[in-house]
Amino acid sequence: MSLGALQRDFVQWLRGDVEDAPPPFGPAAAAGLAIYRNNYRAALVACLEHGFARTGQWLGGAAFREACVTHVRRVPPGSWTLDAYGRDFPATLARLHPLDPEVAELATLELALADAFVAADAEIRLPRDGRAIDWDRAVLAFHPSIGLHPLTTNAPAIWSALDADIMPPPAAHLPEPATLLVWRQGEVSRFETIDRAEARALLACRSGLTFGALCMETVRELGEEAGVATAGAWLGRWIAQALIVGVRD
Amino acid sequence: MIPAFSGFGLGLRKPHYADILDHRVAVDFLEVISENFMIDGGRPRRILRQVRERYPVALHGVSMSVGSADGVDRAYLARLRALVDEIDPLFVSDHLCWTRLGGFNAHDLLPLPYTEEALETVCANIAAAQDRLGRAILIENPSSYVAFDGAAMSEWAFLDAVCARTGCGLLLDVNNVFVSATNHGFDARAYLDGIPHARVRQIHLAGHRQGETLLIDTHDRAVPPPVWDLFAHVLPRLGPVATMIERDDAIPPLRDLLAELDQARAIGARAGGTRATELAA
Numbered sequence: 001m002s003l004g005a006l007q008r009d010f011v012q013w014l015r016g017d018v019e020d021a022p023p024p025f026g027p028a029a030a031a032g033l034a035i036y037r038n039n040y041r042a043a044l045v046a047c048l049e050h051g052f053a054r055t056g057q058w059l060g061g062a063a064f065r066e067a068c069v070t071h072v073r074r075v076p077p078g079s080w081t082l083d084a085y086g087r088d089f090p091a092t093l094a095r096l097h098p099l100d101p102e103v104a105e106l107a108t109l110e111l112a113l114a115d116a117f118v119a120a121d122a123e124i125r126l127p128r129d130g131r132a133i134d135w136d137r138a139v140l141a142f143h144p145s146i147g148l149h150p151l152t153t154n155a156p157a158i159w160s161a162l163d164a165d166i167m168p169p170p171a172a173h174l175p176e177p178a179t180l181l182v183w184r185q186g187e188v189s190r191f192e193t194i195d196r197a198e199a200r201a202l203l204a205c206r207s208g209l210t211f212g213a214l215c216m217e218t219v220r221e222l223g224e225e226a227g228v229a230t231a232g233a234w235l236g237r238w239i240a241q242a243l244i245v246g247v248r249d
Numbered sequence: 250m251i252p253a254f255s256g257f258g259l260g261l262r263k264p265h266y267a268d269i270l271d272h273r274v275a276v277d278f279l280e281v282i283s284e285n286f287m288i289d290g291g292r293p294r295r296i297l298r299q300v301r302e303r304y305p306v307a308l309h310g311v312s313m314s315v316g317s318a319d320g321v322d323r324a325y326l327a328r329l330r331a332l333v334d335e336i337d338p339l340f341v342s343d344h345l346c347w348t349r350l351g352g353f354n355a356h357d358l359l360p361l362p363y364t365e366e367a368l369e370t371v372c373a374n375i376a377a378a379q380d381r382l383g384r385a386i387l388i389e390n391p392s393s394y395v396a397f398d399g400a401a402m403s404e405w406a407f408l409d410a411v412c413a414r415t416g417c418g419l420l421l422d423v424n425n426v427f428v429s430a431t432n433h434g435f436d437a438r439a440y441l442d443g444i445p446h447a448r449v450r451q452i453h454l455a456g457h458r459q460g461e462t463l464l465i466d467t468h469d470r471a472v473p474p475p476v477w478d479l480f481a482h483v484l485p486r487l488g489p490v491a492t493m494i495e496r497d498d499a500i501p502p503l504r505d506l507l508a509e510l511d512q513a514r515a516i517g518a519r520a521g522g523t524r525a526t527e528l529a530a
Contacts, residue, residue, distance in 0.1 A: 010359060032463060077356055080354055120290045
């Protein structure tokens with residue numbers, strides 16, 4: 001048997017694609033193969049349990065365990081890092097719990113927090129005096145950790161309560177769809193629920209829209225006074241929360 | 250030939266970050282799991298940089314997969330190279346095993362058949378990895394639970410050939426020798442006598458558990474007496490070597506691991522073949 005054929009048989013055994021298939025490589029290998037299969041499954045389940053601890057708390061032990069087992073059967077690990085294994089777990093949860101969208105959104109939040117935690121570093125270089133900047137022409141540079149995710153439920157409030165070890169609120173739909181903003185400030189991952197208008201503005205500015213052009217758009221949508229005030233409020237918050245790391249004018 | 254380093258160290262694990270960074274700890278080097286730091290930024294990379302300012306650091310990987318029939322992962326090696334360039338490690342090591350085939354990654358150290366074909370594959374992959382990393386690496390003997398029919402050579406003969414053909418060094422895991430010897434019924438001392446001693450640059454000492462039928466390499470308990478005995482047996486045969494306690498689970502307080510390391514130091518002193526370096530400046 002060639003090395004490639006041996007490794008293909010081994011992978012097929014590990015994954016358990018055919019659950020009742022006899023172990024390959026003869027009866028003497030059976031006990032050892034069982035250890036490898038157990039190690040494989042245990043490592044993946046442990047990775048999900050560790051990466052989605054609050055989702056597990058919310059869902060409850062048995063249901064979460066079932067979701068992990070389903071995911072391990074459905075999604076083989078492809079990356080060299082186990083950190084990437086949970087990437088599709090929210091999709092598995094969405095399939096398993098279509099009537100409870102907060103479950104998948106909780107998992108999305110946990111995944112985003114973990115991603116932000118190890119995202120690239122960025123030194124904040126902002127002028128001390130904002131008046132020195134030509135804001136009409138200013139292009140904003142954002143922290144590389146920023147992630148934006150669709151949000152329809154109060155999953156962030158549930159996560160915060162679970163994390164603080166207090167009684168979480170019942171699951172609820174938001175009055176209107178919003179966006180979950182996740183980023184890292186210093187070495188701490190943070191999140192906030194923002195409305196879709198701010199999310200659109202953030203995405204546009206991150207793609208190179210000048211602050212002046214953003215103001216013109218908000219003025220067109222909200223009128224002169226409210227438009228300028230809204231864009232100014234966004235800018236102030238983005239700077240205060242270290243979402244913006246630089247300004248080029 | 251990879252330069253030798255003589256000393257006693259530990260694997261750096263999260264529960265000990267504060268102890269390691271806030272105090273002078275009696276170790277000559279620290280080893281980290283490479284993949285945990287092959288990330289873009291954030292706290293883990295900052296901690297590794299700070300640790301590196303205080304101690305020599307060895308990078309120990311689990312995903313290079315030098316035994317894969319379809320070659321090494323260039324993207325993985327590019328990330329590892331970036332970490333190597335930043336940390337300037339004492340050693341870069343991984344295991345004699347395979348973890349990946351095509352788009353599948355098992356995240357476990359899977360066993361190889363010790364055949365001529367596997368030898369050619371492993372040597373080609375190590376050569377490619379060393380080329381991309383710009384340095385020679387250490388290869389660690391794994392614990393295994395399956396031995397394949399049709400093996401052309403013993404594991405130690407396989408390792409000897411790998412070292413001779415690629416110029417890589419050896420990371421000798423004494424616990425893994427004991428576990429595999431028990432599981433497959435070979436003589437652990439014959440293994441230790443058969444490896445190329447001049448190639449050994451690092452030693453791992455760890456513990457294991459008795460499974461239902463086989464020993465399991467769990468790294469979750471203290472080094473047991475038979476592993477200490479094997480360490481004492483092999484140490485006089487080696488040149489200067491970096492010896493460490495490797496604990497991956499059920500991590501005890503740092504003082505417990507330092508006490509275990511003192512036991513290694515005492516055996517080293519009796520062997521006379523290795524000596525602790527002074528604490529890193």
